[in-house]
Amino acid sequence: MRYELYYWPGIQGRGEFIRLALEEAGAHYVDVARLPDREGGGMRALNRFLEDDSAKRPPFAPPFLKAGKLVIGQSSNILQFLGPRLGLAPKDEAGRLWVHQLQLTIADLVVEAHDVHHPIASALYYDDQKPEARRRAPHFTGERIPKFLDYFEGVLARNAGGKGFMVGRALSYVDLSMFQLIAGLRYAFPKRMATLASEYPGLVALHGRVAARPNIAAYLVSDRRIAFNEHGIFRHYRELDI
Amino acid sequence: MRYELYYWPGIQGRGEFIRLALEEAGAHYVDVARLPDREGGGMRALNRFLEDDSAKRPPFAPPFLKAGKLVIGQSSNILQFLGPRLGLAPKDEAGRLWVHQLQLTIADLVVEAHDVHHPIASALYYDDQKPEARRRAPHFTGERIPKFLDYFEGVLARNAGGKGFMVGRALSYVDLSMFQLIAGLRYAFPKRMATLASEYPGLVALHGRVAARPNIAAYLVSDRRIAFNEHGIFRHYRELDI
Numbered sequence: 396m397r398y399e400l401y402y403w404p405g406i407q408g409r410g411e412f413i414r415l416a417l418e419e420a421g422a423h424y425v426d427v428a429r430l431p432d433r434e435g436g437g438m439r440a441l442n443r444f445l446e447d448d449s450a451k452r453p454p455f456a457p458p459f460l461k462a463g464k465l466v467i468g469q470s471s472n473i474l475q476f477l478g479p480r481l482g483l484a485p486k487d488e489a490g491r492l493w494v495h496q497l498q499l500t501i502a503d504l505v506v507e508a509h510d511v512h513h514p515i516a517s518a519l520y521y522d523d524q525k526p527e528a529r530r531r532a533p534h535f536t537g538e539r540i541p542k543f544l545d546y547f548e549g550v551l552a553r554n555a556g557g558k559g560f561m562v563g564r565a566l567s568y569v570d571l572s573m574f575q576l577i578a579g580l581r582y583a584f585p586k587r588m589a590t591l592a593s594e595y596p597g598l599v600a601l602h603g604r605v606a607a608r609p610n611i612a613a614y615l616v617s618d619r620r621i622a623f624n625e626h627g628i629f630r631h632y633r634e635l636d637i
Numbered sequence: 638m639r640y641e642l643y644y645w646p647g648i649q650g651r652g653e654f655i656r657l658a659l660e661e662a663g664a665h666y667v668d669v670a671r672l673p674d675r676e677g678g679g680m681r682a683l684n685r686f687l688e689d690d691s692a693k694r695p696p697f698a699p700p701f702l703k704a705g706k707l708v709i710g711q712s713s714n715i716l717q718f719l720g721p722r723l724g725l726a727p728k729d730e731a732g733r734l735w736v737h738q739l740q741l742t743i744a745d746l747v748v749e750a751h752d753v754h755h756p757i758a759s760a761l762y763y764d765d766q767k768p769e770a771r772r773r774a775p776h777f778t779g780e781r782i783p784k785f786l787d788y789f790e791g792v793l794a795r796n797a798g799g800k801g802f803m804v805g806r807a808l809s810y811v812d813l814s815m816f817q818l819i820a821g822l823r824y825a826f827p828k829r830m831a832t833l834a835s836e837y838p839g840l841v842a843l844h845g846r847v848a849a850r851p852n853i854a855a856y857l858v859s860d861r862r863i864a865f866n867e868h869g870i871f872r873h874y875r876e877l878d879i
Contacts, residue, residue: 451795452792455785467734496710496711499714527756549695550695553692
């Protein structure tokens with residue numbers, strides 16, 4: 396199967412959780428909006444889908460994945476679809492519900508990480524909501540990050556003593572997403588995450604193990620990995636790193 | 638199967654999406670935290686789960702559902718689990734992915750509806766973030782509600798001309814959730830929703846059809862339906878209904 400991923404071409408964003416799964420599995424895929432227009436790519440290809448009033452099952456927003464005739468939206472839903480096909484999900488129903496549950500919990504934190512720099516409206520620039528962002532930031536770094544990471548560290552620790560994977564005895568998409576979450580939080584809040592590192596030894600080690608996997612390591616140094624930047628979800632603004 | 642739903646006993650909140658599915662299906666279920674302590678219910682029963690450090694698959698937060706030995710968290714995940722069992726989801730994989738995708742999109746709007754009155758931190762009272770809420774509200778009512786409802790109205794219209802269900806030819810959990818979304822937005826933003834009503838005739842009619850289903854109609858007038866209030870997700874603050 397040749398997968399087509401549709402996502403904003405200039406950011407990691409929510410698309411990155413899908414890219415990591417496709418890359419780890421060595422899947423045959425095209426990151427459509429990153430192709431040149433003349434090859435049928437670019438924003439034009441992405442917008443064609445979003446503006447298609449005749450689509451029977453239209454996605455609300457990127458990312459979405461084309462797999463044969465299926466067009467699937469919502470990043471956690473895409474991962475749930477890809478997981479079994481890429482060998483990145485448990486085989487039993489209970490295991491699949493559990494990885495999906497964890498993925499949705501990661502997605503909840505991702506929303507909060509975005510809203511730290513956009514507490515008023517996504518349609519406004521960061522500069523236009525800076526006072527509110529500065530007020531929100533200490534709640535996020537002081538309460539929310541620890542609350543979520545405590546939970547994830549506990550889940551990891553209770554599975555094989557934390558030396559393995561988030562779920563079961565094999566890598567799943569939720570390990571890859573956990574890597575991305577830690578990487579993103581470290582990029583956005585380097586000082587805060589440095590002070591927290593000793594409290595989450597399991598997650599820090601998991602991040603390292605995922606980064607060292609051959610396909611992920613090759614991906615991270617390739618042109619396909621977009622660098623973190625201040626257009627994405629995880630943004631580094633020094634004044635918010637409290 | 639006797640299901641046990643665990644959710645905050647004083648609000649509709651995210652638990653309501655689950656309650657509606659269980660009620661429509663006439664399922665055998667217990668709303669555990671609403672039972673008296675002496676019957677094994679109350680906040681004590683709920684907290685026992687959240688504070689259990691030995692649970693192998695602990696939920697991060699309510700709602701969660703106990704079904705036999707399974708404990709399932711994240712409301713969209715719970716609905717995905719219940720859907721086929723309660724006859725509230727399509728039978729084919731493509732249809733199930735699609736109802737789940739729509740459910741996750743509803744959940745995204747629910748987060749935004751909450752953050753209108755809590756743009757800075759969930760841990761603070763509304764009164765402590767009123768200026769920020771007043772600044773966020775017009776973006777939500779002016780841009781976000783229409784963007785989402787346009788999308789949902791379009792999805793409904795393209796399925797059987799909008800006179801039936803959101804997906805396919807039978808009721809699914811996403812129709813029930815759409816009812817709850819419209820009900821919640823109307824409660825929180827009555828003036829704004831009144832001006833918008835004529836633009837979403839399909840969704841307004843769907844809301845009415847769901848409310849009139851015998852099991853839902855009986856539920857809505859029962860003691861089991863908690864009234865909307867200013868502790869939940871959808872809150873009516875006149876100054877935010879712009």
